[in-house]
Structures are given as structure tokens and as C-alpha cells.
Amino acid sequence: xxxxxxxxRPFCKExxxxxxxxxxxxxxxxxxxxxxxxxxFFVQFSVDKNLDRLNTISQYGGGGALSEEQHALLIALRSxxxxxxxxxxxxxLITVLVTSLFYKxxxxxxxQEIGTFKALGFKNSSIIKAYVTCTCLLSILAxxxxxxxxxxxxxxxxxxxxxxxGITDVTRGIHAIHIFNGVFLAVIVLCGTTALSxxxxxxxxxxxxxxxxxxxxxxxxxASVSDKIASILPARKQFPVRIALRKPxxxLLSILAVGVSTSLFIMSIxxxxxxxxxxQSQTEGHHYSYNIKFAETYQEKAEDYTDADALIYLETPAxxxxxxxxxxxxxxxxxxxxxxxxxxxxxxxxxxxxIPDGNGILIGPELQEVYGLNQxxxxxxxxxxxxxxxxxADVAVxxxxxxxxxxxxxxxxxxxIAESSYNGLYSNSINSPGIGTxxxxxxxxxxxQKDVVSNKMSAIINQLLGIVAGGILIYLVLLLNFQDSTKExxxxxxxxxxxxxxxxxxxxxxxxxxxxxxxxxLYPSIxxxxxxxxxxxxxxxxxxxxxxxAFIVFGVLIIIQIIxxxxxxxxxxxxxxxxxxxxxxxxx
Amino acid sequence: METLIRAExxxxxxxxxxxxxxxVDLSIYRNSFNVIIGSSxxxxxTLLNIMAGLLRPTSGKVFYQDLEVTSLNDSQLSKFKKHExxxxxxxxxxxxxxxxxxxxxxxISQSNKALPFxxxxxxxxxxxILHKFxxxxxxxxxxxxxxxRAIIKNPKILFCDEATGALDEENSLRVLKLLHxxxxxxxxxxxxxxxxxxxxxxxxxxxxxKDGFIHNDRWNENPLRADEIRWGIxx
Numbered sequence: 001x002x003x004x005x006x007x008x009r010p011f012c013k014e015x016x017x018x019x020x021x022x023x024x025x026x027x028x029x030x031x032x033x034x035x036x037x038x039x040x041f042f043v044q045f046s047v048d049k050n051l052d053r054l055n056t057i058s059q060y061g062g063g064g065a066l067s068e069e070q071h072a073l074l075i076a077l078r079s080x081x082x083x084x085x086x087x088x089x090x091x092x093l094i095t096v097l098v099t100s101l102f103y104k105x106x107x108x109x110x111x112q113e114i115g116t117f118k119a120l121g122f123k124n125s126s127i128i129k130a131y132v133t134c135t136c137l138l139s140i141l142a143x144x145x146x147x148x149x150x151x152x153x154x155x156x157x158x159x160x161x162x163x164x165x166g167i168t169d170v171t172r173g174i175h176a177i178h179i180f181n182g183v184f185l186a187v188i189v190l191c192g193t194t195a196l197s198x199x200x201x202x203x204x205x206x207x208x209x210x211x212x213x214x215x216x217x218x219x220x221x222x223a224s225v226s227d228k229i230a231s232i233l234p235a236r237k238q239f240p241v242r243i244a245l246r247k248p249x250x251x252l253l254s255i256l257a258v259g260v261s262t263s264l265f266i267m268s269i270x271x272x273x274x275x276x277x278x279x280q281s282q283t284e285g286h287h288y289s290y291n292i293k294f295a296e297t298y299q300e301k302a303e304d305y306t307d308a309d310a311l312i313y314l315e316t317p318a319x320x321x322x323x324x325x326x327x328x329x330x331x332x333x334x335x336x337x338x339x340x341x342x343x344x345x346x347x348x349x350x351x352x353x354x355i356p357d358g359n360g361i362l363i364g365p366e367l368q369e370v371y372g373l374n375q376x377x378x379x380x381x382x383x384x385x386x387x388x389x390x391x392x393a394d395v396a397v398x399x400x401x402x403x404x405x406x407x408x409x410x411x412x413x414x415x416x417i418a419e420s421s422y423n424g425l426y427s428n429s430i431n432s433p434g435i436g437t438x439x440x441x442x443x444x445x446x447x448x449q450k451d452v453v454s455n456k457m458s459a460i461i462n463q464l465l466g467i468v469a470g471g472i473l474i475y476l477v478l479l480l481n482f483q484d485s486t487k488e489x490x491x492x493x494x495x496x497x498x499x500x501x502x503x504x505x506x507x508x509x510x511x512x513x514x515x516x517x518x519x520x521x522l523y524p525s526i527x528x529x530x531x532x533x534x535x536x537x538x539x540x541x542x543x544x545x546x547x548x549x550a551f552i553v554f555g556v557l558i559i560i561q562i563i564x565x566x567x568x569x570x571x572x573x574x575x576x577x578x579x580x581x582x583x584x585x586x587x588x
Numbered sequence: 589m590e591t592l593i594r595a596e597x598x599x600x601x602x603x604x605x606x607x608x609x610x611x612v613d614l615s616i617y618r619n620s621f622n623v624i625i626g627s628s629x630x631x632x633x634t635l636l637n638i639m640a641g642l643l644r645p646t647s648g649k650v651f652y653q654d655l656e657v658t659s660l661n662d663s664q665l666s667k668f669k670k671h672e673x674x675x676x677x678x679x680x681x682x683x684x685x686x687x688x689x690x691x692x693x694x695x696i697s698q699s700n701k702a703l704p705f706x707x708x709x710x711x712x713x714x715x716x717i718l719h720k721f722x723x724x725x726x727x728x729x730x731x732x733x734x735x736x737r738a739i740i741k742n743p744k745i746l747f748c749d750e751a752t753g754a755l756d757e758e759n760s761l762r763v764l765k766l767l768h769x770x771x772x773x774x775x776x777x778x779x780x781x782x783x784x785x786x787x788x789x790x791x792x793x794x795x796x797x798k799d800g801f802i803h804n805d806r807w808n809e810n811p812l813r814a815d816e817i818r819w820g821i822x823x
Binding site for chain 2: 220223243246247487488491492493494495496497498499579
């Protein structure tokens with residue numbers, strides 16, 4: 001903890017008062033830090049103890065010690081923990097951006113104050129210490145509040161685990177290291193950000209600070225570039241564009257904020273839709289009511305079944321060597337004589353796929369999206385300890401997760417058994433009950449539904465927080481942009497420009513800028529989200545398909561525009577109040 | 589003499605308590621150089637701001653010719669500020685992201701016949717810094733730019749609030765000379781608020797304010813020329 005003694009005590013008080021006078025910014029930063037912490041603890045409190053318990057059972061009880069429900073929960077918990085860590089890092093980075101933006105704005109507005117501190121003999125380190133204390137107090141308070149709220153809200157997730165997986169003994173708990181991550185990591189990172197922001201600013205000499213001197217270098221290049229860009233626009237647009245483009249930092253920040261927010265929006269919605277997509281894709285084309293798995297392999301066609309109501313298959317576990325790491329990826333290989341009827345596999349255009357000949361295989365979309373496999377690629381597989389090569393013939397969009405389809409004959413050949421061998425069948429009736437394990441369509445759908453629910457619930461608050469965080473970020477950056485124009489607005493008012501003219505010159509210009517920023521950042525945002533979801537799928541082994549469409553993109557644009565209108569209205573109302581209350585001179 | 593702007597029974601209270609102006613009557617005549625002097629808190633800047641339409645009085649009226657300024661709505665007031673008057677402030681109030689040339693041009697009012705840009709910039713000695721930004725200028729250069737912006741639209745009245753307050757003697761003198769020249773050359777009425785008695789000596793009319801009232805209002809029979817001021821003696 002920072003110890004403040006002697007004359008530094010009143011100085012520190014002054015700094016704290018000055019910082020906390022910026023109520024709206026402080027509230028937004030507090031909210032950001034609190035949301036970051038809440039999001040993390042909300043998940044982590046519901047994960048740690050349960051994950052420990054399931055890991056222990058799995059470790060000491062052998063592979064089969066976990067029930068199916070427990071195994072499903074284990075995967076969900078791992079997935080949630082990865083998601084929580086990813087969101088923590090993302091939101092923390094955004095909070096760093098927000099904090100540094102705030103301090104940049106604050107320091108430029110309080111140059112004289114800080115110059116006076118320096119002139120009074122306070123060392124840079126003392127000044128830094130005072131500001132770091134402010135951030136420290138704010139971030140500790142926010143993270144602790146976030147942690148408490150997260151603890152309370154984690155009950156929702158625990159209830160959901162019970163409802164989805166039928167496991168009643170789920171408990172709430174957290175590791176000390178995760179408390180450190182959620183509270184102290186944020187505090188340390190934000191204090192570091194503050195110290196760095198101060199350090200950059202304090203390089204300026206005291207006299208220059210006191211005189212409010214702007215040490216900006218000749219910015220003729222920026223001026224000439226902005227003039228050139230403005231000159232190609234209609235005359236009435238030229239002036240505002242020129243002014244806006246002469247603030248390159250503001251433009252860059254706007255682009256960055258729009259990019260980050262767009263990514264958060266798109267990722268949040270994509271996560272929400274991904275589980276539904278998985279459910280939908282695995283129910284399409286699967287027209288059988290029963291999946292019967294036999295304990296042994298048969299050669300002869302089961303007499304009780306006709307071709308019309310049964311499709312036999314040969315299934316075996318296999319390992320894929322995908323070149324991303326040395327560790328093989330476990331997959332189920334399903335050998336079929338044909339598709340159609342009970343099981344129809346489709347390509348991305350909705351065309352029915354047939355089973356490829358020879359060593360051709362049909363993969364699911366997760367191998368394409370997560371591991372980058374495409375038609376024609378050759379992969380090494382291992383079946384019963386022997387390695388073979390297989391060629392990706394096509395991508396079946398409705399393939400079961402972690403399943404690969406190929407010719408029954410080829411699979412039998414690799415397994416070293418007779419070509420006509422099978423050990424399971426898809427059917428609409430059970431004519432020989434008791435000969436194998438039967439998974440009914442209801443059971444299969446119910447298992448898929450559980451995944452959907454667990455994925456939805458596990459991430460739903462994170463996703464909402466992503467949207468909230470994106471919204472706050474846009475709000476904050478717009479507010480900062482507008483606030484930077486306050487003085488200019490008041491000067492123009494003195495010169496006799498009407499509020500409408502002033503808005504056109506200094507404020508309205510940010511709407512097209514944000515629009516262009518959105519268009520510029522849309523593709524990178526989508527690429528980033530895809531990559532994040534791919535990494536999550538790789539980490540957890542849980543396929544999370546990336547989902548977006550024109551409606552989502554349009555929706556994001558609308559959200560940004562709505563936030564713009566809200567901030568613009570709030571800001572212009574504030575300026576009107578300043579003018580009506582005759583306090584304009586205080587701002588000049 | 590023709591009255592250009594007239595303040596009648598102006599009272600101004602701030603925060604419902606502090607009465608800064610306690611019933612001021614003042615008429616300013618066309619093409620005159622007027623200085624309002626007074627100590628801090630005497631109400632001189634508040635009076636200037638009310639006459640310039642930058643503040644509304646608690647009671648009382650301001651007339652610009654036949655137009656009642658104090659009854660104008662926001663948009664009419666903007667029009668008044670844009671076309672009829674100009675203000676120059678101690679802290680220049682230049683737009684930081686505009687060059688000197690652009691800062692001046694932003695002062696041009698479309699309905700007025702603007703004064704020749706080149707003449708103004710040459711007269712004020714800023715024709716060689718037109719491409720620069722305010723942050724690259726000295727205080728004197730910034731103030732001259734601010735004056736150029738104020739007079740380019742050929743206003744009827746120029747309000748100056750401590751316009752030399754942040755400048756050294758040399759630059760103060762230069763600005764003062766320019767203001768006298770502007771008044772003479774373009775017939776612009778000048779109302780200059782200052783606490784500097786030496787500046788007051790150059791004015792045709794000296795209005796002294798004290799405790800929210802006009803304490804003294806006199807015509808200066810023998811105004812000094814700006815270059816006759818001896819800065820070192822007193823201020």
C-alpha cells in the first residue's frame with residue numbers, strides 16, 4: 001500500500017479530489033472495472049471447486065469413473081473457465097485503454113495544476129504516486145464489488161448446472177490464484193497504466209505546463225493531408241472534415257474503439273448463436289429414431305432390419321495428427337456403405353454428399369474452422385496403433401461433432417476386419433432389443449439440448465457484458481471526443497455561430513467518422529472474433545462455430561448509431577446548460 | 589453624437605446573492621474609443637459581457653441602436669454577435685486546430701462586407717505567420733490574430749476584455765496602437781476594459797467603475813497617443 005506522509009498528504013488529497021470531480025468518467029471507469037471483475041468471478045466461483053472434484057474423480061477413478069453427465073459438466077466447466085479467462089484479458093485490455101484515455105484527457109485539462117505541483121517542488125515520483133493511489137483505490141473498490149456480485153450471481157450458474165446435467169452436488173468456491181487474477185491483476189495492471197500515463201505527461205517541463213503551452217510539433221503534414229482529403233468533399237463538408245482530421249489521435253482512438261466494440265458485439269452474439277448452430281446442424285439430415293451400438297462386430301446384415309429402416313455402420317475411435325501439436329486429436333470414424341434416407345450428409349450448398357471411395361473422408365465443419373482442413377488436404381490418422389493417410393473429400397456441415405465419415409469397406413480394411421463388418425446401426429425401430437446400447441433420438445436431442453443450454457447459460461452473462469462493455473467504450477470515446485471540442489464550441493458561440501452551425505462544424509462529423517471506422521474495422525473484427533473462437537475451441541475441445549450474418553452486422557451498426565445519438569444529445573444539452581448558466585468563461 | 593449601444597438600469601446578480609452590477613446606465617457613441625477601468629470586482633467585465641450579449645442581465649436593458657439586445661432569443665443573439673459586434677479576450681480564444689489564416693476566416697460574417705484580408709493581416713503584422721497554428725505563436729502574435737479575426741467582419745463595435753493583460757509592454761503597446769488605428773481607419777467603436785490607467789489615458793472617454801456602479805465618466809480632452817505612454821512609471 002502506498003504510504004503518504006508530511007506535506008504529501010494534503011497534496012494527495014487535492015489530487016484525489018481533482019480526479020474524483022470527473023464524476024461521469026470515474027463512474028464509467030468504475031463500471032468497466034467492476035464488470036470485468038464481475039464477469040470473471042461470476043464464472044470462476046461456479047467452476048473451481050466443481051472442476052477440482054471432477055478432475056480428481058477422473059484422475060484417480062480411471063477413464064470410466066465419470067458418469068456421462070459428469071463428463072459433460074467437466075467439458076462445460078473447462079469451456080467456461082477458458083471463456084472467463086479470455087474475457088478477463090479482453091476486458092482488462094479495454095479497461096487499460098479506457099484508463100489511459102481518461103488520464104490523457106485529464107492531464108491535458110489540468111496542465112497548470114500539475115505544473116504548479118512541480119513548481120512547488122513535488123517530485124515526479126510523488127505526483128505519480130498520488131495518481132496511482134487514486135487508480136488503486138478506485139480499482140480495488142470496483143474489483144471487490146465485482147467479486148461480491150460475482151459470488152452472488154454464481155448461484156444462477158450452479159443452478160443451471162444442476163438443471164442441465166442433473167448433478168446436484170455442485171458447490172461454490174474459488175482458488176486463491178483466481179482471486180489474485182480477478183482483483184490484484186486488474187489493480188496492478190491499471191496502476192501500471194496510470195504510472196505510465198503520468199510518466200509520459202510529466203516529461204514536460206513545469207514552466208510549459210503552467211503556461212499551458214502546447215509543445216506539439218509542426219503538424220503541416222497532417223494539415224496538408226487533411227486539407228487534401230477535405231478538398232475532394234462538397235464545400236459545406238470541408239471545414240468540419242478538416243478540423244476532425246487534424247486530430248489524428250482522436251480519429252485513431254475512434255477507429256480503435258469502434259473496432260473493439262464491434263468485436264465485442266460480434267463475438268458476444270456469435271457465442272450466443274454458436275450452440276444453437278451446433279444443435280441445428282446435428283439434427284438436420286439425421287432421420288433415425290435409434291442409434292444402436294453393438295458390443296461386438298457383425299458381418300451379416302441383421303435380419304430383423306430391412307434396408308429401408310436401418311443403416312448399418314462401422315465405428316471405431318481414431319487419432320488425427322493435424323500438425324498443430326504433437327498431441328493426437330481423438331475422433332470417431334464412422335464407416336458407411338452409403339448416405340441418404342436415415343442419414344443424409346450435406347455440403348455447404350445443401351447438396352447431398354455421397355460416401356467417398358478409397359481413403360477419402362468427410363469431415364465436419366469444426367475440423368475446417370478450428371484446424372483449417374480443406375477439401376483435398378491429406379491427414380495422418382492412427383487406427384489400432386497403425387498410421388494411415390486420408391484425403392479430405394468434402395466437408396459435411398451436419399456431421400456429428402468429433403465424427404468423421406468414410407467408406408465402410410475402407411475403414412474395415414484399416415481395422416483389419418472383413419469388408420462387410422459393422423458394429424452399429426441407425427434405425428427407426430428396435431427389432432432386436434437387448435443386443436446393444438440404444439441411444440434414442442430423444443436422448444441424443446436431450447444431450448445436444450443440454451450442451452446448448454449449458455453453453456448459453458455459461459456464457460450468457462459474459463456475452464451481455466461484452467455488449468455492455470462495447471457500448472460503454474463507444475460512449476466514453478465519443479464523450480472524450482466531444483469534450484475535447486468544448487472549448488472550440490464555446491469560442492464559436494462567442495463568435496456568433498448558432499448551436500446548429502457549431503454542431504455541424506464540430507460534432508456531427510463524428511457520425512460519418514464512426515460509420516467509416518465501422519466499415520474499416522468490420523473485417524478485422526470478424527477475423528479477430530473467428531480467431532478467438534477458434535482458440536477457445538482448440539483449448540477446450542468444445543467446438544464453438546463462429547456465427548454472424550448481415551443482420552448482426554447491421555444490428556451492430558444500429559447500436560453504435562444509437563449510442564452516438566445518446567451521447568450527442570447528452571453533450572449538446574450539457575453545452576446548452578453551460579451557456580444558459582453563463583459559466584462558459586470558466587471553460588475557456 | 590449618435591448613440592450606438594445603450595445600457596439602461598443594468599443589474600446583475602450571480603447565484604442570486606452576489607450583486608455585481610447595481611443599476612448601471614451607459615451610452616456608447618459611434619466611432620469612439622472608450623475605456624472602462626476599475627479595480628477587480630468592480631463589475632467592468634460583467635458590464636462589457638452584458639453589452640456584448642455574452643451575459644444576460646438580471647434586470648435592465650441593452651439597446652444596440654433600436655434593437656433591444658437583452659430581449660433577443662438565442663438564435664437572434666447569435667446573429668447579433670456574428671454580424672454586429674466582435675470581442676477580443678485576454679486569453680485570445682483561438683481555435684487550436686486551425687491555422688492563423690483559418691482562424692481569421694472563421695470570423696468572417698457572410699452578411700457583412702468583410703474587410704480586405706490582406707490589408708488586415710499586413711496591418712497587424714501577421715501576414716508571414718498565416719500558415720502557423722496557435723500553439724506555434726507568441727502571445728503577441730496570438731492576440732493580433734484574435735484582433736484580426738474580430739475585425740475582419742467589419743463590426744460596428746469591438747469589445748476588448750483586458751486584451752493586453754497577458755502581454756508584455758512592447759506587445760501591449762503594439763496592440764493598443766493597432767486598436768487606435770483600427771478605430772480611425774475603419775470607424776469601429778471600441779470599448780476596452782482594463783485596470784491599466786496608462787491605457788485609459790489614450791482613450792477618448794474614460795469610464796470608471798466601483799462596486800457595481802459607474803463612479804466616474806469623463807471625456808479625455810487630450811488623449812495620449814499610444815506611443816506616448818510611459819509604461820514604467822505606474823500601471
